[in-house]
């Protein structure tokens with residue numbers, strides 16, 4: 396069947412899978428990477444997707460795509476921050492129930508023909524918390540994809556448990572003094588989402604925990620050397636189903652083609668002109684937003700650091716600021732480059748990039764680890780807070796900026812990472828981790844073995 400890079404495709408095995416990604420950039424990337432991995436194992440792939448943030452189908456001609464209405468039609472990717480992430484997730488989990496049920500039923504029906512691959516399993520994003528119920532109704536096995544770190548499972552579980560014990564609201568507590576069982580997290584590292592309706596978050600998390608119990612296994616985009624399965628048990632989060640850590644998914648294939656925004660490749664030409672390891676890459680992912688005051692501090696900190704930088708300022712990143720201030724743009728010229736969206740994996744792989752200032756989304760974290768680029772962490776919400784704590788205090792492959800950092804803190808953090816002995820030590824630890832991740836997806840590596848087990852598991856349904 397041919398090969399792509401290091402990936403050798405196995406012949407078709409007569410089994411089909413239905414995949415159902417959550418329509419957010421990080422989640423779409425992970426699910427489509429997983430789709431490619433499982434296709435390479437011989438499964439045929441059908442992807443059920445919402446009209447909202449529909450993936451670009453032409454990039455994946457080897458999959459069957461089926462679109463469902465979501466009640467959000469017409470709204471684009473950049474409208475998410477206006478709507479609020481939690482409101483969006485809740486709306487999707489209501490609006491998509493019936494369309495998904497119909498679409499899955501039709502897919503199962505049309506594949507029951509003897510000439511087609513039998514659908515062995517539904518793999519849905521864990522945030523689609525109604526999908527287990529529908530899989531049960533239609534009598535099909537379901538596995539769950541968790542696109543976040545394993546460490547964040549315990550963060551979410553702690554959040555629920557503290558909520559039940561009446562620990563909230565958080566602002567009334569001493570943030571540096573966590574209950575013992577939370578270690579290494581502090582209260583301020585808990586994966587909270589800013590919302591006017593916190594009950595909505597707990598409802599979502601509780602539904603996810605409930606659904607997990609009924610599924611046939613969990614697929615994790617992580618790897619054993621970074622997050623051993625036992626870490627999860629010691630975090631107090633019991634996962635009652637088999638866990639397959641087969642990540643990092645993007646290590647199996649060349650750079651992702653599931654970007655919802657157009658990637659500005661001119662950033663690579665600019666990087667070609669910079670000295671090795673000199674550039675700080677700055678990106679806060681596809682959802683986070685900052686206010687104009689924070690923008691001012693970040694911009695000033697970058698300029699004061701006197702370090703070259705490549706900064707992704709996507710439309711919608713800065714609340715209430717349509718145009719970047721002219722005086723800043725003038726000061727940047729020669730020192731830095733600002734783009735709306737970058738080819739991030741290629742940027743991180745570029746020899747000129749020596750650091751990544753990130754919001755610590757899980758995909759960004761894994762992409763940085765895979766290229767051995769040390770990090771500055773500025774988590775914004777949710778699991779990013781847990782990831783930042785692990786990056787800075789457990790794996791020690793980055794520095795954390797606390798709270799709303801001022802320009803002086805930012806300047807100092809950049810210099811510490813890019814120019815100091817401490818920065819060199821962090822870089823060394825990141826290089827060691829890169830060596831482990833290079834090994835884990837090769838034959839006999841932990842993720843490679845987990846993928847063989849996952850394939851056997853799916854073929855047994």
Ligand code: UDP
Nearest residue numbers: 421680681682707736737739756757758759
């Ligand atoms: N990304 C990109 N170009 C950019 C910034 C981000 O292609 O300029 C990609 C990045 O490679 C990653 C994804 O967008 O795969 C962001 O996912 P992550 O989990 O890091 O954060 P989220 O956007 O979900 O907060």
